[in-house]
Amino acid sequence: MRIGELAQVSGTTTKTLRFYEEAGLLPAPERTAGGYRDYAPEALARLDFIRRSRTAGLTLAQIREVLDIRDAGVAPCQHVQDLLETRLGDLDRQIADLQALRHTVARLRDDAATVDPANCDATTVCRYL
Amino acid sequence: MRIGELAQVSGTTTKTLRFYEEAGLLPAPERTAGGYRDYAPEALARLDFIRRSRTAGLTLAQIREVLDIRDAGVAPCQHVQDLLETRLGDLDRQIADLQALRHTVARLRDDAATVDPANCDATTVCRYL
DNA sequence: ATGGACCTTCCAGTACAGGGGAAGGTCAAG
DNA sequence: CTTGACCTTCCCCTGTACTGGAAGGTCCAT
Known part of the structure; x- marks a missing residue:
């Protein structure tokens, strides 16, 4: 082929x-x-x-690890389980971080929405951020 | 300074x-x-x-936009509100994607955990992935 | 024998937000 | 007068997963 x-x-x-x-x-x-x-x-x-x-969501480096183990003639099952477990922990952390950030950004947006833009002046950068 | x-x-x-x-x-x-x-x-x-x-979570390019508007003498409030709104949408999408991925990975891990590793053989790559 | 589709290698660039380190200039203290 | 801390510009490197393009070789049909 x-x-x-x-x-x-x-x-x-x-x-x-x-x-x-x-x-x-x-x-x-x-x-x-x-x-x-x-x-x-x-x-x-x-x-x-x-x-x-x-x-x-595995990186190429992680996939290569698994393939290397397999290519060495060993069943990479345990390694794959570990990798998936680690990946799950990463995902949970990543999701929690993003949710915290979402709260922060939502808060900023709400603050920004309740103010009359006419009250803004250009001498300060922007008080919403 | x-x-x-x-x-x-x-x-x-x-x-x-x-x-x-x-x-x-x-x-x-x-x-x-x-x-x-x-x-x-x-x-x-x-x-x-x-x-x-x-x-x-704004990128440097987005921050530069805001600063450029301010540096031009205009209050960037509306622009900042728009940016925050867009950013919130991005975050929601990103969180939803990660949660879907989390389900997939959790499923893979659960499948992998219920199997006796002794049954794995090295000729196939790995049936969990 | 020639056109076009496919293939080869190699070099370089994408986006993101900086970091590393060399070669040299400046400034205050001892 | 020299040492050391700080500063300057310059260029390349990091990591991730590719992508683009140039110059040239191969293969098959016409």
Whole structure:
């Protein structure tokens, strides 16, 4: 399978595939006589895994970790569980931070909405922020 | 006031102050005979505004917009209200996205937790993702 | 044999908000 | 007079996940 075809069936781009290879997420494939990359069908499953992992919010570095463990011949299940657990903690923290920020911004907006703009003057920057 | 002192009282760094000047957030200050930046006390209020705006999640580009309006002699109140409103919408969307992702990841983790790792084999990447 | 689609490598840039460090100038104290 | 703290400009680097484009090679049909 050539790179363009793999890009199409995996729903990505040739640029991304070369980038993943460079980044150590995809093994370097065989080459044809003419120097073209020639992917084995397994590459698609690997790309699906990468896509699903990205959807779960894992970084490429984290995905590479999992793939490296698998490539070493070990089932990465425990590592994946740990990663998901960590990711869940990150998400909870991130959501809590954003909600706190939302309260702050909502408060600022409410304050700003109750004031007659005619009372503003340009010499101070802006008292709402 | 020299740059190091302003950095200290504003709780930032000299690098950041030069960067803000370069980015158009801080006006170029006077220079001493020796070529040192010599800030007027007003710079501190401006930096406080920038800090508060950053805390509210505004980007430097958005803050620059507000400051430009003010520097043109117009009270930027309405603009600030609009920005805060937009920012609130962004936050709501971002929080909703993260919560959806949290559900997905929690589901993945729960699935992963109920399975005996001994049943995993290394030939597939990992069926949890 | 030639056109066009596809591929190759390599270099550079995107957005964000600065940080690191070199080479050199300034200023006050000792 | 020299030391040390502070300042100047300059350019490159950080991390994330790609994206764009140039110059050139390959392959297949016409």
